[in-house]
Amino acid sequence: MSEAVSRSLTSTPGLLESLDPLLREWLPRQRWFAGKGRPVTGFTLVGATELLPSDSKLGLYHLLVRAEQSPVPGDCYQLLIGVREALPPRLAPALIGHVDRGPLTGRTVYEALYDPRPAEVLLEALRARARIGGLFFEAEREQEIRPGLVPRVVTSEQSNSSIVYGDTYILKVLRRVVPGVNPDLELPLALAREGCPRVPPPKAWIRAELDGEPYVLGVLQPFVQGATDGWELALRELAKGEDFVAEARALGRATAEVHTALARALPTVTLGRTQVELMASAMTERLVAAAQAVPALRPYEPGLRSAFEALAALAAEGRTWTAQRVHGDLHLGQCLRSPAGQWWLIDFEGEPAKSLTERRMPQPPLRDIAGMLRSFDYAAHSTPSPVPGWAESCRAAYCSGYAEVSGTDPRTDPVLLRACETDKAVYEVVYEARHRPDWLPVPLSAVRRLALDDGNPAPLTSPAPRRPHP
Ligand SMILES: Nc1ncnc2c1ncn2[C@@H]1O[C@H](COP(=O)(O)OP(=O)(O)O)[C@@H](O)[C@H]1O
Ligand SMILES: O=P(O)(O)O[C@H]1O[C@H](CO)[C@@H](O[C@H]2O[C@H](CO)[C@@H](O)[C@H](O)[C@H]2O)[C@H](O)[C@H]1O
Numbered sequence: 001m002s003e004a005v006s007r008s009l010t011s012t013p014g015l016l017e018s019l020d021p022l023l024r025e026w027l028p029r030q031r032w033f034a035g036k037g038r039p040v041t042g043f044t045l046v047g048a049t050e051l052l053p054s055d056s057k058l059g060l061y062h063l064l065v066r067a068e069q070s071p072v073p074g075d076c077y078q079l080l081i082g083v084r085e086a087l088p089p090r091l092a093p094a095l096i097g098h099v100d101r102g103p104l105t106g107r108t109v110y111e112a113l114y115d116p117r118p119a120e121v122l123l124e125a126l127r128a129r130a131r132i133g134g135l136f137f138e139a140e141r142e143q144e145i146r147p148g149l150v151p152r153v154v155t156s157e158q159s160n161s162s163i164v165y166g167d168t169y170i171l172k173v174l175r176r177v178v179p180g181v182n183p184d185l186e187l188p189l190a191l192a193r194e195g196c197p198r199v200p201p202p203k204a205w206i207r208a209e210l211d212g213e214p215y216v217l218g219v220l221q222p223f224v225q226g227a228t229d230g231w232e233l234a235l236r237e238l239a240k241g242e243d244f245v246a247e248a249r250a251l252g253r254a255t256a257e258v259h260t261a262l263a264r265a266l267p268t269v270t271l272g273r274t275q276v277e278l279m280a281s282a283m284t285e286r287l288v289a290a291a292q293a294v295p296a297l298r299p300y301e302p303g304l305r306s307a308f309e310a311l312a313a314l315a316a317e318g319r320t321w322t323a324q325r326v327h328g329d330l331h332l333g334q335c336l337r338s339p340a341g342q343w344w345l346i347d348f349e350g351e352p353a354k355s356l357t358e359r360r361m362p363q364p365p366l367r368d369i370a371g372m373l374r375s376f377d378y379a380a381h382s383t384p385s386p387v388p389g390w391a392e393s394c395r396a397a398y399c400s401g402y403a404e405v406s407g408t409d410p411r412t413d414p415v416l417l418r419a420c421e422t423d424k425a426v427y428e429v430v431y432e433a434r435h436r437p438d439w440l441p442v443p444l445s446a447v448r449r450l451a452l453d454d455g456n457p458a459p460l461t462s463p464a465p466r467r468p469h470p
Helices: 015-029 089-094 116-127 183-193 230-239 245-265 273-293 295-316 366-382 390-406 414-435 441-452
Strands: 042-052 059-068 076-084 095-098 108-111 135-139 151-153 161-165 169-173 204-210 213-222 269-271 321-323 335-337 343-345
Touching: 015 042, 015 059, 015 076, 015 095, 015 108, 042 116, 042 204, 059 116, 076 116, 089 095, 089 108, 116 135, 116 151, 116 161, 116 169, 116 204, 116 213, 183 213, 183 245, 230 245, 230 335, 230 366, 245 335, 245 343, 245 366, 245 390, 269 273, 273 295, 273 414, 295 414, 295 441, 366 390, 366 414, 366 441, 414 441
Parallel strands: none
Antiparallel strands: 042 059, 059 076, 076 108, 095 108, 135 204, 151 161, 161 169, 169 213, 204 213, 269 321, 335 343
């Protein structure tokens, strides 16, 4: 490890004074900023570590900063802030601003992940299993991490930020961080230790201990070279007028492999009447809140509610379900296909809007299945070249593939499947209204179908709505 990396401070007096006005402008513009729509009213420094000395040509701060958004408590974000006299033109898109107050006066600060040297510092620290200030760079037992790989930041739309090192590793730097065990490390690690080949096995990770609370800040995994994600692949096939049945079946098999391994690795529980009634009422509460937030949902509320009532009624008759740890936000974009045709599941963080406790609770595996079924529907409704029956054939093939590996066909549990799909579609309506209003017609078309559905297992889709641009 370099001399520079081993130098660290746990705080720099006045640092926030230098950064505050610039971060107020910059942070809300970031894709990964979760508090959109409410102004940032101030910052609290949760943790600060100097990874490269700020009085040198290139300084680097690792910061955990709470963005206050009063009256609600703000979220904590992980920032890597580079400090230079001036930015070279290649780093212009990474500019945060020119500092005019506090200890960094006269310097330029920028998003350091765009700069190879700071990105190298993170890999070097992981290689060295370093402890720097409150940061712990740790690795899976006996894992050698290759040195000298050239870093590049991933520029596609993400909820976090990732750096690819020489097409060998990918480091996901989590942005909104919460204390506790993060499923994005916990589940892939459990799956890898279980020998499940459907998930890139974590090689190393970054943790922090702050006020006695653990935080997962980043995860390093093998980079699946030349991979295409399921969403891109599905849209490509749709554009050619091709079906996606073989891939959907393979995805069903991959999902079942992951579920089977998760059920082996981590506890499973039986959900009886009380738990299922609670689950159904939580779904109803989310529906009510969603209909308040998105008026277009209101006409369908009674029909959607009936899906949750049917689930509670089945539980009242004595039906029980097995729950286990699941992916939690499974969709085509979370599946990568390698050039050799292998499917990998990634991004086990769960739905970002839910608390960590909720995301780590055992769930019926049908939750993930419902997510994927919705995703086929999304693809079919997002293409400029619709193919009749495309989503239905994918949905059927996915369920068949799942049944081949797990021995259980999801379609044999239509009441729970409808409830999970309805809950997901409601989540998507809120997600799209907030993030991509042009896409709202896609989940709304499913809402129309699900509101009329009587639990019949035959999967239906309604006519294509106004199309968003994929
Ligand atoms: N192991 C991997 N190999 C290749 N590409 C990956 C890998 N992990 C993630 N990616 C790429 O990075 C993107 C973002 O990863 P993801 O874990 O979904 O992050 P986020 O939570 O920020 O959305 C993915 O859509 C995929 O294209
Ligand atoms: O990938 P993320 O963890 O950030 O998940 C969020 O964003 C997704 C969109 O990028 C969103 O997924 C929805 O749109 C997808 C197409 O873009 C579609 O395949 C999914 O089925 C649909 O849910 C996801 O819901 C959200 O949590």
